[in-house]
Amino acid sequence: MPPTPTAVTGGRTLLRLATAGSVDDGKSTLVGRLLYDTNSVLSDALDHVERVSKRRGLERADLALLTAGLRAEREQGITIDVAYRYFATPARKFILADCPGHVQYTRNTVTGSSTADVIVLLVDARNGVVEQTRRHLAVAALLRVPHVLLVVNKIDLVDYSEEVFTRIATDFALLARSLGVGETHCIPVSALEGDNVVTRSRRTPWYEGPTVLDFLESVDDTPTAVGAEFRFPVQHVIRPQNAPRAPWAASTPAVDGDYRGYAGKIESGRVRAGEEVVVLPRGRRAAIAGIDTPDGPLEAAVAGQSVVIRLNDDIDLSRGDILAATDAPPAPVRELTATVCWLAERSLAPGARVLVQHGTAITKAIVTGIEGTLDLDLGSQSRPSWVAADRLELNDIGRVRLTLASPLPIDSYREHRTTGAFILVDESDGWTLGAGMAGPSSLATVTTKDASSDLPEAPSSTHPEGGRP
Amino acid sequence: MTTEVVRPLTELQALESESIHIFREVAATFANPVLLFSGGKDSVVMLHLAAKAFWPAPIPFEVLHVDTGHNFDEVIEFRDEAVAFYGARLKVASVQDYIDDGRLTERPDGTRNPLQTVPLLDAITDGKHDAVFGGGRRDEERARAKERVFSLRDAFGQWDPRNQRPELWSLYNGRHLPGEHVRVFPLSNWTELDVWDYIAAEKINLPSIYYAHEREVINRDGMWIAVTPVTPAREGEQVEVRSVRYRTVGDMSCTAAVLSDATTVADVITEVGLSTITERGATRADDRLSEAAMEDRKREGYF
Numbered sequence: 001m002p003p004t005p006t007a008v009t010g011g012r013t014l015l016r017l018a019t020a021g022s023v024d025d026g027k028s029t030l031v032g033r034l035l036y037d038t039n040s041v042l043s044d045a046l047d048h049v050e051r052v053s054k055r056r057g058l059e060r061a062d063l064a065l066l067t068a069g070l071r072a073e074r075e076q077g078i079t080i081d082v083a084y085r086y087f088a089t090p091a092r093k094f095i096l097a098d099c100p101g102h103v104q105y106t107r108n109t110v111t112g113s114s115t116a117d118v119i120v121l122l123v124d125a126r127n128g129v130v131e132q133t134r135r136h137l138a139v140a141a142l143l144r145v146p147h148v149l150l151v152v153n154k155i156d157l158v159d160y161s162e163e164v165f166t167r168i169a170t171d172f173a174l175l176a177r178s179l180g181v182g183e184t185h186c187i188p189v190s191a192l193e194g195d196n197v198v199t200r201s202r203r204t205p206w207y208e209g210p211t212v213l214d215f216l217e218s219v220d221d222t223p224t225a226v227g228a229e230f231r232f233p234v235q236h237v238i239r240p241q242n243a244p245r246a247p248w249a250a251s252t253p254a255v256d257g258d259y260r261g262y263a264g265k266i267e268s269g270r271v272r273a274g275e276e277v278v279v280l281p282r283g284r285r286a287a288i289a290g291i292d293t294p295d296g297p298l299e300a301a302v303a304g305q306s307v308v309i310r311l312n313d314d315i316d317l318s319r320g321d322i323l324a325a326t327d328a329p330p331a332p333v334r335e336l337t338a339t340v341c342w343l344a345e346r347s348l349a350p351g352a353r354v355l356v357q358h359g360t361a362i363t364k365a366i367v368t369g370i371e372g373t374l375d376l377d378l379g380s381q382s383r384p385s386w387v388a389a390d391r392l393e394l395n396d397i398g399r400v401r402l403t404l405a406s407p408l409p410i411d412s413y414r415e416h417r418t419t420g421a422f423i424l425v426d427e428s429d430g431w432t433l434g435a436g437m438a439g440p441s442s443l444a445t446v447t448t449k450d451a452s453s454d455l456p457e458a459p460s461s462t463h464p465e466g467g468r469p
Numbered sequence: 470m471t472t473e474v475v476r477p478l479t480e481l482q483a484l485e486s487e488s489i490h491i492f493r494e495v496a497a498t499f500a501n502p503v504l505l506f507s508g509g510k511d512s513v514v515m516l517h518l519a520a521k522a523f524w525p526a527p528i529p530f531e532v533l534h535v536d537t538g539h540n541f542d543e544v545i546e547f548r549d550e551a552v553a554f555y556g557a558r559l560k561v562a563s564v565q566d567y568i569d570d571g572r573l574t575e576r577p578d579g580t581r582n583p584l585q586t587v588p589l590l591d592a593i594t595d596g597k598h599d600a601v602f603g604g605g606r607r608d609e610e611r612a613r614a615k616e617r618v619f620s621l622r623d624a625f626g627q628w629d630p631r632n633q634r635p636e637l638w639s640l641y642n643g644r645h646l647p648g649e650h651v652r653v654f655p656l657s658n659w660t661e662l663d664v665w666d667y668i669a670a671e672k673i674n675l676p677s678i679y680y681a682h683e684r685e686v687i688n689r690d691g692m693w694i695a696v697t698p699v700t701p702a703r704e705g706e707q708v709e710v711r712s713v714r715y716r717t718v719g720d721m722s723c724t725a726a727v728l729s730d731a732t733t734v735a736d737v738i739t740e741v742g743l744s745t746i747t748e749r750g751a752t753r754a755d756d757r758l759s760e761a762a763m764e765d766r767k768r769e770g771y772f
């Protein structure tokens with residue numbers, strides 16, 4: 001039996017990052033540099049990189065190789081899928097979703113951004129803000145990533161020019177404002193040379209802000225979900241027939257045959273024992289009788305915690321139900337309009353039958369209309385616009401109307417990044433088709449000349465009843 | 470509403486909560502999950518998390534050990550104790566049985582890790598398991614960095630890294646066709662240090678070979694191999710008694726020890742935190758086979 005340990009990491013917190021950049025912006029080198037300079041690269045991994053670098057005839061270890069994952073990518077020298085990297089400092093642990101650029105950029109950036117607290121965008125100092133930067137920032141804005149960091153990389157190749165940096169930072173600030181993104185930060189960096197990544201560079205004396213790692217260590221890490229109203233999707237009903245002995249648990253369960261607990265993760269807000277909540281989609285009210293964990297009962301719990309909640313009422317909940325704050329609970333709806341990022345090779349057209357997975361609920365749905373797609377080929381304009389479309393193709397972002405088989409109490413994504421989100425799933429092969437964000441878009445409203453006539457209709461000939469109840 | 474200061478969850482609280490959420494999603498949406506258990510530290514942490522996820526009810530699925538027949542005695546003893554401690558039910562798939570009746574042939578190098586694949590896939594098929602919990606972590610190896618939390622396997626147990634479903638928010642999609650199953654990795658976002666910190670914080674028991682002990686070893690190709698019936702000293706090799714511990718448990722024929730004086734969790738954390746060798750590189754001889762060794766085995770349905 002090992003002795004009682006002393007806490008080593010104590011109050012270290014967790015921050016989730018996503019990185020995105022165009023090809024050749026040096027993203028892999030930046031990520032490699034962050035891992036390397038925080039001592040998160042261990043010697044055998046480094047040996048491997050040095051061996052491969054030497055074999056390729058490179059003068060020094062190519063840190064980008066640290067993040068090369070699958071064999072196909074190594075052969076082609078490209079990254080094709082989101083990869084997760086881990087590094088830590090005494091203050092924080094970071095989970096970094098490394099989102100490759102080009103081909104699958106929407107799919108990858110949407111995936112990485114969906115859980116990110118911070119998005120780190122890269123530009124090449126020689127090129128400044130480019131098309132891809134605009135697209136990535138638009139996606140981050142759409143997914144409501146709370147913090148945005150722009151890394152102006154390869155600053156060594158513009159002779160550490162303050163003027164170049166300031167111009168790019170100004171362009172980026174304008175772009176961010178036009179997309180409705182609040183605060184952004186820009187840092188001049190050479191990932192290759194290590195300037196301002198972890199250690200402050202003496203070659204940019206004109207820059208007084210934080211290094212990349214300083215920024216990541218100091219950015220506010222209070223999850224935005226904590227400030228939103230309480231939401232608790234019921235995952236699993238716990239009804240033990242008897243109380244099994246649990247010698248490993250800190251707390252002895254007070255279980256009799258009547259124990260009925262609702263297991264789930266608090267998606268947003270906070271909750272207290274004794275507080276009244278609404279049970280959705282039914283709309284009935286109940287009070288919290290207790291918040292149980294094997295570590296002991298809790299007086300209160302916050303977003304992010306997995307707990308077991310008991311109600312002092314005999315109502316029988318099941319998976320898919322949601323406990324919500326009595327203040328402004330989401331109304332269960334059958335008709336839903338949402339922004340959908342389409343992630344599949346097959347296209348989506350009105351009339352399509354899909355599954356909607358929301359929280360712990362899943363229901364059948366029919367696509368009743370596509371109102372338009374987001375035009376991210378921005379050219380000189382910085383604000384994306386919605387253009388008419390009658391289908392969604394891979395990597396499209398569109399406004400989609402859905403009719404649901406059973407009502408879902410779905411929040412607006414603008415206020416609730418978790419309970420406003422859903423995925424679309426193919427009923428026959430189970431593929432994840434799209435990422436949905438309910439309610440008005442974070443970016444812009446659909447502007448069509450005449451909404452009623454421009455909206456494509458579901459082809460009523462093929463689905464005469466349209467699956468409506 | 471009262472104005473209280475809300476601290477973000479600590480790293481370990483956040484990781485534990487995420488893992489528990491994953492365990493519950495699987496139990497609620499799959500017909501017949503099973504948890505792979507080797508007695509190794511990651512699988513003990515998995516068992517602990519599973520127990521916490523369903524408390525005060527018992528763990529609602531079986532625990533499966535694919536026994537190579539080359540396990541350290543301490544580990545097998547520990548396995549049975551741990552399964553009883555957490556109130557779980559154990560099933561064993563035995564590589565030795567497969568070798569004895571000719572369904573598998575011993576490899577020339579004597580390594581049995583690659584032989585686990587067939588008994589594992591048979592156990593999954595026979596048990597009609599539609600979800601299989603594994604303790605894999607994304608920080609372990611380059612090929613794992615892109616693994617999903619819910620990872621679909623075809624009827625042959627194969628993983629197709631180029632054809633993975635996108636995984637967004639914490640909305641896990643476990644839909645699969647008959648004959649397919651889903652590998653689920655609740656520890657995806659944990660690092661080796663996180664696992665140790667959690668073992669410390671939760672006072673989780675481990676097999677004794679994780680802590681420093683004296684053992685007869687030989688130094689082979691820079692790796693410390695225990696002298697056992699499976700790995701006897703070869704002609705000309707020098708047997709030494711050293712203070713060693715294991716960073717992973719597994720097939721004796723390809724799991725090496727590291728020199729260590731770490732006798733407590735705190736010692737190990739200090740050692741791991743400062744160590745400059747990744748877990749697999751240090752101790753799994755079979756990962757040295759090729760740069761793409763792990764990717765190959767994953768495609769074949771290895772854990």
